[in-house]
Amino acid sequence: MVFHRIIAAPLAALLAVGAAASVPEDTRGLVREMFPVAAQVEAPTGDPPAMAVRDGAGGLLGYAFHTVDILAIPAYSGKPIDSLVGLGTDGRIRGVEIVAHEEPILVIGLSDDDLHAFTRQYRGKTVAQDIGIGGRSTSERQALDAISGATITVMVINRAVTVAAQRVADSRGIPFVAGGPDTGHGTAPARAPPGPLWVENWRTKVPYIAGLAAGLAVLLFILLFQDWVARRARLLGVLRTAFLLYTVLFIGVIAHGQLSVVNVLTFTHSLLGDFSWQSYLIDPVMFILWGFVAFTILLWGRGVYCGWLCPFGALQKLAFQAARYFRLPQWELPAVVHERLWALKYVLLIGLFGVSLHSLVLAQQLAEVEPFKTTFSLRFVRDWPFVVYAAGLLVLALFIPKPFCRYLCPLGAALTFPGRFRIFDWLRRRKECGRPCQICAIECEVGAIKPTGEIIDTECHYCLDCQVTYWNDRRCPPLVARRKKLEKLSRSGSSDARSVAGDGG
Numbered sequence: 001m002v003f004h005r006i007i008a009a010p011l012a013a014l015l016a017v018g019a020a021a022s023v024p025e026d027t028r029g030l031v032r033e034m035f036p037v038a039a040q041v042e043a044p045t046g047d048p049p050a051m052a053v054r055d056g057a058g059g060l061l062g063y064a065f066h067t068v069d070i071l072a073i074p075a076y077s078g079k080p081i082d083s084l085v086g087l088g089t090d091g092r093i094r095g096v097e098i099v100a101h102e103e104p105i106l107v108i109g110l111s112d113d114d115l116h117a118f119t120r121q122y123r124g125k126t127v128a129q130d131i132g133i134g135g136r137s138t139s140e141r142q143a144l145d146a147i148s149g150a151t152i153t154v155m156v157i158n159r160a161v162t163v164a165a166q167r168v169a170d171s172r173g174i175p176f177v178a179g180g181p182d183t184g185h186g187t188a189p190a191r192a193p194p195g196p197l198w199v200e201n202w203r204t205k206v207p208y209i210a211g212l213a214a215g216l217a218v219l220l221f222i223l224l225f226q227d228w229v230a231r232r233a234r235l236l237g238v239l240r241t242a243f244l245l246y247t248v249l250f251i252g253v254i255a256h257g258q259l260s261v262v263n264v265l266t267f268t269h270s271l272l273g274d275f276s277w278q279s280y281l282i283d284p285v286m287f288i289l290w291g292f293v294a295f296t297i298l299l300w301g302r303g304v305y306c307g308w309l310c311p312f313g314a315l316q317k318l319a320f321q322a323a324r325y326f327r328l329p330q331w332e333l334p335a336v337v338h339e340r341l342w343a344l345k346y347v348l349l350i351g352l353f354g355v356s357l358h359s360l361v362l363a364q365q366l367a368e369v370e371p372f373k374t375t376f377s378l379r380f381v382r383d384w385p386f387v388v389y390a391a392g393l394l395v396l397a398l399f400i401p402k403p404f405c406r407y408l409c410p411l412g413a414a415l416t417f418p419g420r421f422r423i424f425d426w427l428r429r430r431k432e433c434g435r436p437c438q439i440c441a442i443e444c445e446v447g448a449i450k451p452t453g454e455i456i457d458t459e460c461h462y463c464l465d466c467q468v469t470y471w472n473d474r475r476c477p478p479l480v481a482r483r484k485k486l487e488k489l490s491r492s493g494s495s496d497a498r499s500v501a502g503d504g505g
Helices: 002-021 025-034 112-122 151-172 197-204 206-224 226-230 233-254 261-272 284-300 303-309 311-325 335-358 360-369 372-377 384-396 403-407 410-419 439-443 465-471 477-492 497-501
Strands: 051-054 060-066 082-088 093-100 130-133 141-144
Touching: 025 051, 025 060, 025 082, 025 093, 060 151, 082 151, 093 112, 093 151, 112 141, 112 151, 130 151, 151 197, 197 206, 197 284, 206 226, 206 233, 206 284, 206 303, 226 233, 226 465, 233 303, 233 311, 233 372, 261 335, 261 360, 261 410, 284 303, 284 410, 303 311, 303 410, 311 372, 311 384, 311 403, 335 360, 335 403, 335 410, 372 384, 384 403, 439 465
Parallel strands: 130 141
Antiparallel strands: 051 060, 060 082, 082 093
């Protein structure tokens, strides 16, 4: 008997060391923070896999596990977020740490303190509780505070943490303790597995979906009946300003619907790897917006998004309009400089795509050339260099029309490529455009009309200003001449007046 004890003790110690050695040191460190008296962290075993955590006497304290080993939900990046979770034998969560991800909002923009403040909310919660993001806590639901600008991302984290914890608890016979930390140990039955996260998001985002659908319906009306609207310059001016305000306030600030070149990069990578609709359906606002953009690109080109639906582009346009109202000095760059600067956004796009082939995370960091996250996701609450950059672009937009959109936006550059497959040509031109008339070319704020009269589709923002001029018989020289001739014939009572009027379209 003594012999067995002599042999068994070193053997048990050796096995414990071997099991611990198979767990990375950084993981063991995080687990010990969750279980302060932990002496052993064993290698993952079982189904679902989890690491047993024991005290110095070998007693079981609980389990630690990686969420990606149990429930890999793709997030914005198309890849899951991996969280390390500690679960005690009493069914209470001992801690959560985010250990790996490729999420744009988490890569750069949020501090470690922000992430820790979020994950600390899980401590003491039980696997029996319905843990959700936002809203109010009730007797049946525990509400966690979201991270500003990252609501969808933390919803993905929460779903992975809670479902994985329930599966581990159920497989190890851990009791589903009802209530909070001070309500004792009455047990509750395990909750039914939740449905897909994207279905829940679409259900909870109904007001946002309705608001977005209404706005897109108005825009679709403007586009389909653009000739009728363009003939009524004052109406178009009111509609356009109102829609730009809607784009900034609702799409950008409220619904967080600012598209990004990061979306393009992650979509491209998902096509080359494991494509999943789930990662795109998870945010209904972004999904609907991208669907509408794809539709309008094929019919009208990329200008519809850049001119009407981009919150930062709309903010620049409104800034320029305000500066014009207050008669601030405004200028246009020389044509040669303007044309050379056009190329910058394509250089940035190619560079970001090349970097993404090496590291998508690094590409997401470099994509901060877009001021979108600073402006709408984080609302200028971040490190000062980002704030100065975004604010500087908006100040510049007071004097130069939409400088970021025209020269630096990699997303706009990316949208020009599918825009080349545009089916229809909706923008009307006359044979006199550019030969000799230069009115539209001079008035085009983004410089998308050549001196020869052709509209440069890849640079057009579809503001419809040139169409207003096209139908205006007091600005368009051919129509002005036709109107004057008609008035002269009308005064003389000539029968040719009707035939001249019929040539106006």
